[in-house]
Amino acid sequence: MADRRLQVFHAVARNGSFTRAAEALFMTQPAVTFQIKQLEEQFNTRLFDRGHGRVTLTAAGELVMAYAERILGLTEELESRVSELTDELSGILHLGTSTTIAGYWLPYLLEGFKRKYPRVIPRVSVGNSQLIESRVMDRNLDVGLIEIVTEQPTLDRRSAGQDELQLIVAPGHPLAGETSVQAEQLAEYPLLHREPGNAIRDLLDQYFAAAGIAFEDLNVAAELGSLSTVKHLVAQGFGIAVASAAAIRSGVKAGRLVGISLEPKLYTPLEVILLKDKFRSRLVNTFADFVTEEIGRLSATRKA
Known part of the structure; x- marks a missing residue:
């Protein structure tokens, strides 16, 4: 399992803020600060420059970030591979949707998916399509449901309807x-x-x-x-x-x-997007396949 300090470090680096990292991790800010202090003491160097209300990575922090991405990615893959030894899908799915899809398509999509896989926990973020696209690219979301045809070369897109x-x-x-x-x-x-x-x-x-x-x-x-x-x-x-x-x-x-x-x-357009080079668990692949097919079915039904 990945060191908790690396998880906290990664969250601070991604959010550019100790406060936002604490909110994302459901921790107190002093607890986040303590974890970063311990990591900096271990490496005997500063990992962040602090100022103007935002933290940025030092040269050492950039190096640690590169390894943290790889270590956390492997940890996620390990946990997924072990869980896939069981027949039933389970776990947290990080999903982002545009506001229209969230309000008028997502309830039907989640209803159908939860009926088939009740142990899956969807964790849903809502924003405009550009925001969801950027959050998938930043590895903060497993799957995005958007209303634009993305031109980003790092993304896989599926036209659902x-x-x-x-x-x-x-x-x-x-x-x-x-x-x-x-x-x-x-x-x-x-x-x-x-x-x-x-x-x-x-x-x-x-x-x-x-x-x-x-x-x-x-x-x-x-x-x-x-x-x-x-x-x-x-x-x-x-x-x-x-x-x-x-x-x-x-x-x-x-x-x-x-x-x-x-x-x-x-x-x-109603599009399903995933990051090309990010490990995809059986849960992510199953959900992406399901919503692509279900949006197409619902889209055809509503048009009729």
Whole structure:
């Protein structure tokens, strides 16, 4: 098993902070500081430079970090190999998902997976697609579920399905009676846009650009990180927005929102990503296979 001090050192180096490392490890900050002090005394050198609210690795720290990555990786592989001698999958799965997938796809995915493998403990992080992509690349997550087609060469990507994006308006809005709308029709209305880094924002910006409409020409009323806030403000008549069809289904059914197809149609990809050079346990591979197949099935069912 890996030395606990190496685990703490790795967490501090990854987080750039004793406080954030303590939070990630569910330890107190003094306990983290003590572990690092012991490791520095063992090597008789400083491993971190401290200043300006952030810690950085010294030259010796960089060397220790390289070996810590290898040692912790081998420890994880050893534990996984031993656990795989049993028939039933178990253990912690570090999973990251975009906000839309977390709210409207993940409950069904986890329900199905937990029914098959009840001893697995999913530990879920939620953020925009770019954040989840970076956390998979930083080895903080085993699997990512995102809504962008990644171009990172260090990642393996699996195209699992797609979801239609639709315009949403309040029932009394002038566009509410339309069966489809084009980009030119939307430019004049206040737009409740998503935050930078959000996959749907990027797709919508590309949609307007393809129609010859620059971002500066849009009537952006707000940039929001919360889809719930977007839907609430649209329902209250504060503007229009574009969202996943899966995310607006309940609001449309309840009569709070009207969903309208875009012309040409716009779809968000649903992707499963894993790091190429990171050891993958049977649990990680099984989950990646399961969600790829299940997203494809759910995507086809919802489209129908």
